[in-house]
Amino acid sequence: MPFTNNTLAGRMEHAYYPIRELSPLAEEIKKTGAEIYNASIGDPVPYLGPAKYVIKAYAKALKDGKVFYSRSPGDFEFLDEISKRYKRLYTLDIDSSKIFVTQGLSEAVTFLAESLMCKGRGAVLFNPYYPVYAPAVKLFDGTVVLSELDEEKGWAPSKDDLEEKIKKAKDAGVDLRFILIINPNNPTGSMCSRKDLQDVVEIAKNNDLLIISDEIYDEMILVKEKMTCIGELAKGVPHIIMNGLSKNWGGTGFRIGWVVIPEDDEGSRKLREGLNNLATMRLCANTPAQIAGVEALRNVKAHRRFLKYLIKNIRERAEFMQKRLNEIQGVSCQKAKGAFYLFPKIDLSKTKFKDDKEFCTELLRKEHVWVTRGSGFGRDSHLRTTVLPPIEILGKVAQGIENLMRC
Ligand SMILES: Cc1ncc(COP(=O)(O)O)c(C=O)c1O
Known part of the structure; x- marks a missing residue:
């Protein structure tokens, strides 16, 4: 069998990671010089630094x-x-x-x-x-x-x-x-x-x-x-x-x-x-x-100091974002108790979008706001947003979601 035919083993259809599926589109937008409001990747280092x-x-x-x-x-x-x-x-x-x-x-x-x-x-x-x-x-x-x-x-x-x-x-x-x-x-x-x-x-x-x-x-x-x-x-x-x-x-x-x-x-x-x-x-x-x-x-002392700084910032950002998301019509969001994510439900029935994948793609393309679709985590009609960026950027993320919910 030539190499070019049936190259990948059948199981490879399962090799997939939805959190990074919009990376190529984000890179394309970045190349134009536009800023991306990134609340997609769960990496605390770019926004809050390493220890x-x-x-x-x-x-x-x-x-x-x-x-x-x-x-x-x-x-x-x-x-x-x-x-x-x-x-x-x-x-x-x-x-x-x-x-x-x-x-x-x-x-x-x-x-x-x-x-x-x-x-x-x-x-x-x-x-x-x-x-x-x-x-x-x-x-x-x-x-x-x-x-x-x-x-x-x-x-x-x-x-x-x-x-x-x-x-x-x-x-x-x-x-x-x-x-x-x-x-x-x-x-x-x-x-x-x-x-x-x-x-x-x-x-x-x-x-x-x-x-x-x-x-x-x-x-x-x-x-x-x-x-x-x-x-x-x-x-x-x-x-x-x-x-x-x-x-x-x-x-x-x-x-x-x-x-x-x-x-x-x-x-x-x-x-x-x-x-x-x-x-x-x-x-x-x-x-x-x-x-x-x-x-x-x-x-342990240095670690506790670092954690205190991380948690203080994440807590403030999570509280801000949860409140802001719940103000948007058609969005409801539970409180975060740990980690640095929120998983709001979005009511797509009054929008032009058929599912959260379409919503997230358009959110990135039009509003330059990058979050991950809930269906990638097993739940449709949800978004996963990190609360790692500063409040000013989280405000833009929420505003982008609000703009799109009106479409
Ligand atoms: C629940 C959970 N487990 C594991 C990982 C990945 O961990 P690691 O960077 O150690 O591979 C993540 C990354 O976001 C995560 O959220």
Whole structure:
């Protein structure tokens, strides 16, 4: 068969990331010299900067020539600091041999989907979801089962819906393997209550499912409520905690994440073995970034100072934007409790747009406002906007949305 025919494997139809689908149009507009009001990409660094104390450690690692291959599962010192962090924040005792460093949390997602999914198996995601998860499951031939988050209840999970969807999938012969939680949540900005998490743990236990918790925003809490790490509730139930340097430490470009597999049941042990083997195949994660990661986690005082600055700004921007969006006719928006996103519902019935994809494309083309369509996260008639830009730019984003809602 010539190379040019059927070049890509069939599974490649699932390789898709909607958050970046308007990048080519944004680049085209930028080339004309026009300004883009970008509330699309969830990267805190361009608007709020990196943590300088971490950059200093990274620069030193480079100056010292620390650009060699490091251990595949992660640098010992860095793993140790990650372990201490779980003790410090959540009083969890996690041996560093149960932690794996990955190239961003994103690589952890691929590793887990690759390790756990195959034809006949499936995974439960709460809808809406961060849009890497569904394609990752499908790329490895798994079936995605969606349980709906309740918008009117601040995007809380519904116990009844979760139980019903699991039962339906099992009755249809799907061999379900895990439930994924994103807490605090992208795209909704919600945070799970302890009670909601307890319900999920209970359901996972009753159905023999692994729980995977993406906690990449676990220190970006905008309200007075306390964040619950899944490890605090799921003792004795197989679970995985994921995190990384991208958000809490303002280090998206370091490409450093981690996976914690704390339990000692046979499945967890096998999974650790599998991840270790996958990690060796890609040799190692970024070495100087792990060295910087040691300082990022060890220098608690500098980290707290940085977080305080981040949260203060994000909270002000989120409050401004939520209020402004709710003033627009046909738009309603829940309050954000964590992370740096809002996920407003837009009533398209009185506009000329047939769906949120068309709306977002026109918003960028006409108003130069760049947000992401809700349907990319599994929910049509929604927009996902970051609250990272300064209030002045967020005002322009809201104004652009308002102008288009009148079309
Ligand atoms: C919920 C969630 N998980 C994972 C990621 C990606 O993390 P990383 O930069 O560590 O790959 C993001 C990025 O926006 C995210 O929102």
